[in-house]
Amino acid sequence: MSEKLFYHELFPNAPRDKIVKKLLEAYADEWIAGYYYQLTAITIQGPNSETIAKHFLEEAEEEINKHSRLIAERLNQLNVDLPRDFSKLMEISGCKYPPIPNDPHDLDGWIIAAIKAEMCAINAYKELYELTHGVDPVTEELAEELLADETKHRTDLTDLLTKEGLKRLEEELGQQK
Numbered sequence: 001m002s003e004k005l006f007y008h009e010l011f012p013n014a015p016r017d018k019i020v021k022k023l024l025e026a027y028a029d030e031w032i033a034g035y036y037y038q039l040t041a042i043t044i045q046g047p048n049s050e051t052i053a054k055h056f057l058e059e060a061e062e063e064i065n066k067h068s069r070l071i072a073e074r075l076n077q078l079n080v081d082l083p084r085d086f087s088k089l090m091e092i093s094g095c096k097y098p099p100i101p102n103d104p105h106d107l108d109g110w111i112i113a114a115i116k117a118e119m120c121a122i123n124a125y126k127e128l129y130e131l132t133h134g135v136d137p138v139t140e141e142l143a144e145e146l147l148a149d150e151t152k153h154r155t156d157l158t159d160l161l162t163k164e165g166l167k168r169l170e171e172e173l174g175q176q177k
């Protein structure tokens with residue numbers, strides 16, 4: 001029996017194709033976020049940049065070594081091949097990455113980009129949770145865990161902003177609405 005049949009037998013009401021698409025998008029997002037978080041940690045300069053860099057490195061580690069790995073394992077269980085071409089990741093990414101500042105001293109700007117990335121991830125996992133809720137409890141549980149982690153990331157990053165940075169974030173988000 002193919003894995004596909006197996007999945008349908010276990011979770012007959014789950015929209016498998018939609019779930020797989022979301023998982024692949026998120027898999028790419030996690031690698032991309034991890035890449036940009038490491039880039040941020042290495043690039044930023046100025047007072048306080050060391051503390052902020054440490055935080056970004058820890059999050060990069062979680063995006064790649066925990067999140068992308070857990071998603072990869074779920075895709076593997078669903079018998080879905082991971083992209084074999086790295087450039088494919090940017091193509092299929094659901095969130096890409098927000099624009100980053102040119103100025104390495106613009107710490108708030110780097111943090112704001114990361115907060116926007118986390119907000120996109122939160123939305124994506126909320127959607128994955130809704131797609132799987134009650135119909136694919138294994139993926140549902142994964143979505144729940146990822147959603148909790150990304151919500152924590154967003155909060156932790158927001159706490160790193162200066163007072164002016166917080167105002168800037170509010171203004172930029174206001175403009176997006």
Ligand SMILES: [Fe+2]
Pocket residue numbers: 030033062063067121150
């Ligand atoms: Fe993540």
Ligand SMILES: [Fe+2]
Pocket residue numbers: 033059063118121149150153
């Ligand atoms: Fe995150």
